[in-house]
Amino acid sequence: MTLTVTHCVASIPTYPICKHQHKPPRSLSRRILSRSNRVSNVNIPQSTSLTFEPRNECECFNLYEQQVPYGQAWAWQKSIVNEKKTLIQRNEDCSDSLFVLQHHPVYTLGTASSEQFLNFDIKDSPFDIYRTERGGEVTYHGPGQIVMYPIMNLRNHKMDLHWYLRSLEEVIIRALSKVFCIKASRLKGLTGVWHGNQKLAAIGIRVSQWITYHGLSLNVTTDLTPFRSIVPCGLLDYQVGSVRGLLKEFQSSANCKRARLPDPDDGQLLDITCKSLIKEFSEVFQVRINYETISRLELLERKPVNHLEEETN
Template identity: 55%
Template sequence: MVPAAMAVSVPFCHAVLPFPAAARAPLARSRGGRLGLASCCGAGPISANAVTCAAPVAGAARVGRRRCELFDLHRQVVPYVDSWGWQKSIVERRKALVGIDTDTDEDHSDTLIALQHPPVYTLGNGNDEKYLNFNLEDSPIEIHRIDRAGQVTYHGPGQLVLYPVLNLRHQKKDLVWYQRSIEGVIIRALQSAFSIKAARIDGLTGVWVGDQKVAAIGITCARWIVYHGLALNVTTDLTPFEHIVPCGIKGRSVGSIKQILQKASSGRELNDAELMDIAYESLIKEFAEFFQLSLEPSPDLLL
């Protein structure tokens, strides 16, 4: 029997998770103030100025923007059921603030959680077992049924996962618009940070580089509060994707930022931690800019 993530008791939800000191460490740079990474298109090393840190989009300086708490765990590997418990707890509190009446809205802030997961498969509420290349009882890794839309996908170390909990009453009450907007955020982040030209493919949710899917998106909504989010393959081991048909899309492959950059630079060795930091900083910058949010880093995940 596959455990349902929403039914799992998560006592950790009520604990304080310290903000990791490592996540605040500056990126290592080579001489001349440049990041030690060649751009995808061979235009030379990326300038330190090309990667915008979280600080400029955080805090009260962004007058008129909606507040968004940022829980930065992007260097940590967090069990799936823990992050799922955090989201559920946040959503339940937020639902109480907006109420059932659409004219009632005392919800004054959003939330963004960034992290990585240990190896895990998640099955969306429309999952068909024909997209699994194994029996459910014999899954090679942990597996959970959850309430997001879509089919099966994989999460694991080296994959940057963002869980935005946003009140779309302050954006646009349109789930298709929201998904397309998330795709646009990822596309701009890949271009600005790595000179990778990513794109959408008509009829297929996600972000693609050529025929390879590099980012998956899965969401659900309660009273126009959206949660779950996006998963971007940065330095991910792609082997576990071979045991599934990712997102139920046949005939296409998955890729990662590291794989794409190495191919463009003839196999040059790249620093995994640095790639993750760059991807994280670029992604949250584009996210905050598009949704007009003032990101406020929180030292603790207190739920």
């Protein structure tokens, strides 16, 4: 099997380019975290094959049960990136951050994305469209898809974008292999993780002054229909797949025993996948996960968001 993540990098749009923009409710963080606190301290199973000593701390906003408007999550990322840049300028400690969530249905493009990969009139889009500063072509985010936005200070890890992209791929490959026996792998010349010609996940990043943002998305229980309205990541000869879809294919196979939940429902599947992704993220990047509380997001909402500087390496 193969899993897909697509590399995307671009520049900051200050607005969605589609008329269907919805403003997030005020104090969204209070509403989101009040309902997600019960999963914020999940006991992630410890790996039996790998032990490590975390070198760095990583604050984690585990909102995977919620559908966060894209614009809101984007604003949170930019606020944290600016915060980290300020800390670095002051020669103060700058640790890592991680958002885990779902989005309302939305299409996003990198700054260099071509509208030829949209199979509809951009003025009559079925969902909001955002042109972002990540790289790569158009992709879709929606319910049933787990999105991870790592905001990493690569000075604390390795100042190498190739290494960073391969590490994000490794997180997904390990998570799918260990929990679902999905043999995920990379395809030569393509950023991402694949199963055959099915793309299960997409990776799109931006790096500014060695601070990363944007990240990866994994189709778990996602309705794949909206992908038919685009050419995902500009790749014409590949399909889009999901974890749920692959597990249905495996139901009659005796090659893999999924002892804990042989046939999980959608909620269980999202929960299992989320825990596995966070666990593998912690191990791959050797960080200690510290689950953040409501006050942190409320503080971000009160801070003004400044235009980020152009990408510098």
